[in-house]
Amino acid sequence: MESQFLLAKAKDDELAVRGECGGAVSALFKYLLDQDLVDGVLTLTRGEDIYDGIPTLVEDSEDIISTCGSLHCAPTMFGDLISKHLSDMRLAVSVKPCDAMAIKELEKRHQINENLIYKVGLNCGGSLMPITAQKMIEVFYDVDPSEVVKEEIDKGKFIIELADGTHKSIEIDELEEKGFGRRINCQRCELKIPRNADLASGNWGAEPGWTFIEVITEKGKKLLDGAKKGGYIEVKTPSEKAIIIRGKIENAMIKLAQKYQEKYLEENYPNIENWDEYWNHCIKCYACRDACSLCYCKECDLEKEFYNDEDGVVPDPLTFQGVRMSHVYFSCINCGQCEDVCPMEIPLAVIFHRMQKKYRDKTGFIPGVSEELPPLFSPEKE
Amino acid sequence: MFSEPKILGFCCNWCCYGGADTAGTARMQYPPNVRVLRVMCSGRINPAMVLKAFKEGADGVFVGGCHMGDCHYDAGNYKWNRRAKLIEDLLPEFGIPKKRFRFEWISASEGEKFQKTMEEFTDTIKSLGPLHRSFPKMSNKSPMC
Numbered sequence: 001m002e003s004q005f006l007l008a009k010a011k012d013d014e015l016a017v018r019g020e021c022g023g024a025v026s027a028l029f030k031y032l033l034d035q036d037l038v039d040g041v042l043t044l045t046r047g048e049d050i051y052d053g054i055p056t057l058v059e060d061s062e063d064i065i066s067t068c069g070s071l072h073c074a075p076t077m078f079g080d081l082i083s084k085h086l087s088d089m090r091l092a093v094s095v096k097p098c099d100a101m102a103i104k105e106l107e108k109r110h111q112i113n114e115n116l117i118y119k120v121g122l123n124c125g126g127s128l129m130p131i132t133a134q135k136m137i138e139v140f141y142d143v144d145p146s147e148v149v150k151e152e153i154d155k156g157k158f159i160i161e162l163a164d165g166t167h168k169s170i171e172i173d174e175l176e177e178k179g180f181g182r183r184i185n186c187q188r189c190e191l192k193i194p195r196n197a198d199l200a201s202g203n204w205g206a207e208p209g210w211t212f213i214e215v216i217t218e219k220g221k222k223l224l225d226g227a228k229k230g231g232y233i234e235v236k237t238p239s240e241k242a243i244i245i246r247g248k249i250e251n252a253m254i255k256l257a258q259k260y261q262e263k264y265l266e267e268n269y270p271n272i273e274n275w276d277e278y279w280n281h282c283i284k285c286y287a288c289r290d291a292c293s294l295c296y297c298k299e300c301d302l303e304k305e306f307y308n309d310e311d312g313v314v315p316d317p318l319t320f321q322g323v324r325m326s327h328v329y330f331s332c333i334n335c336g337q338c339e340d341v342c343p344m345e346i347p348l349a350v351i352f353h354r355m356q357k358k359y360r361d362k363t364g365f366i367p368g369v370s371e372e373l374p375p376l377f378s379p380e381k382e
Numbered sequence: 383m384f385s386e387p388k389i390l391g392f393c394c395n396w397c398c399y400g401g402a403d404t405a406g407t408a409r410m411q412y413p414p415n416v417r418v419l420r421v422m423c424s425g426r427i428n429p430a431m432v433l434k435a436f437k438e439g440a441d442g443v444f445v446g447g448c449h450m451g452d453c454h455y456d457a458g459n460y461k462w463n464r465r466a467k468l469i470e471d472l473l474p475e476f477g478i479p480k481k482r483f484r485f486e487w488i489s490a491s492e493g494e495k496f497q498k499t500m501e502e503f504t505d506t507i508k509s510l511g512p513l514h515r516s517f518p519k520m521s522n523k524s525p526m527c
Contacts, residue, residue: 272477272516273516275475275476275477276477276516301430306434307430307434316437317476318433318434318436318437318476319430319433319434319437322429322430322433322472322476323429323430323433325472325475326428326429326430326433326468326469326472327430329472330468351475355471355472355475358471359468359471362467375464376464376465376468378464379457379461380457380460381450381451381456381457381460382460
């Protein structure tokens with residue numbers, strides 16, 4: 001299908017004001033719930049503070065308003081939540097590119113039924129770890145992190161808003177040079193616009209108060225048309241210039257990501273001695289497996305007796321992480337969850353991403369984007 | 383001095399194992415370093431089995447299957463071929479040189495090819511020396527002695 005660009009905003013005043021960029025995405029969710037096209041909307045709501053995002057299932061369209069606003073400091077994933085707990089529900093879900101990748105891989109593995117879900121994509125330049133964000137705000141912004149009421153990433157800057165309405169912003173590049181800023185895997189990520197979802201929306205190229213939406217699938221187009229007809233959103237065509245600006249932003253971010261890939265996967269890549277030290281820290285808590293967006297087996301090989309070492313010793317990396325890698329690395333979507341949850345801070349996403357890139361170079365398989373399963377699973381004689 | 387290397391050889395029942403048999407009945411001598419393990423098909427072997435072999439102290443791992451197109455189960459060796467390439471990428475990440483892993487297509491009539499492959503591979507492993515993994519722990523009750 002030919003892609004189509006448009007600008008949209010919510011007709012509902014409250015949504016337009018409280019939502020990001022005119023609240024178009026919230027309005028779409030409201031439309032879906034009101035028209036009973038879905039049973040629920042899975043999205044993030046703000047918890048205690050801006051560093052806390054809670055995946056929430058909204059079933060009443062009146063509650064959509066509570067999900068408004070961005071949460072860059074709460075990296076979560078929806079893929080396994082859907083496959084494990086909500087697989088029989090008609091859902092709409094707001095997805096970052098990595099969520100969309102995870103969902104796509106799970107769809108291919110028959111863990112999620114693609115006919116049941118609407119994937120409303122959100123452009124994403126990257127997310128931050130809550131702890132990093134708090135430290136960063138304290139050190140560089142000279143602000144008590146608990147006083148921040150809102151955050152936003154715009155034009156390469158991380159912007160915070162305080163209770164009295166003042167804004168403070170610092171270039172993300174500058175923060176990242178000092179080891180803060182976005183999560184490392186996000187810095188390496190090349191998929192900034194989720195073209196693997198039904199719609200891709202964001203503020204790049206948009207006028208203030210409007211959301212720039214790229215229509216990707218027929219399903220997405222139907223959704224937008226319906227919401228427009230139902231009076232939930234207002235739509236207009238973006239200018240040529242806006243489309244160019246959006247393209248430029250995307251290209252710049254992809255180039256930057258490639259630079260970071262070079263840095264983290266080649267130049268600064270840990271050597272074998274470093275890795276042995278990392279593996280020696282492993283406490284075999286299985287958190288990496290449990291958090292993995294792709295792992296879904298009910299019986300895990302890692303728990304099989306023949307791969308296990310005696311109790312109380314560090315697991316041999318060959319038969320622990322090695323086995324895990326041999327199961328999933330070719331499909332790794334670089335969501336970074338394994339690394340985030342590792343209590344011993346083993347940089348797992350780096351090794352998985354590097355290996356996946358090797359596999360991609362050889363086979364052309366891009367996880368979460370390619371329509372087929374990895375060629376490894378192919379029954380063909382080739 | 384490097385004591386004799388330990389090599390684990392996974393051979394598929396229908397071709398490579400038959401090739402080893404042919405070598406044996408024809409009295410072609412090949413290095414005794416290889417411990418042959420018969421599997422029904424090379425497509426039955428997964429990377430974890432190769433990793434486990436190295437963990438348990440193998441200095442080299444060999445896998446032999448049918449020639450392309452000859453698989454008893456139609457496409458098993460194609461599947462193995464794709465997996466084997468994955469293993470070649472995986473091993474160096476854990477400090478094991480790619481050369482310590484070899485796979486080959488050997489038919490039941492190719493006793494000579496089996497003999498030659500085993501000689502070559504044993505020489506390669508001998509020249510590489512024993513596999514010293516920097517990861518300290520190794521199973522003390524090694525099943526391979």
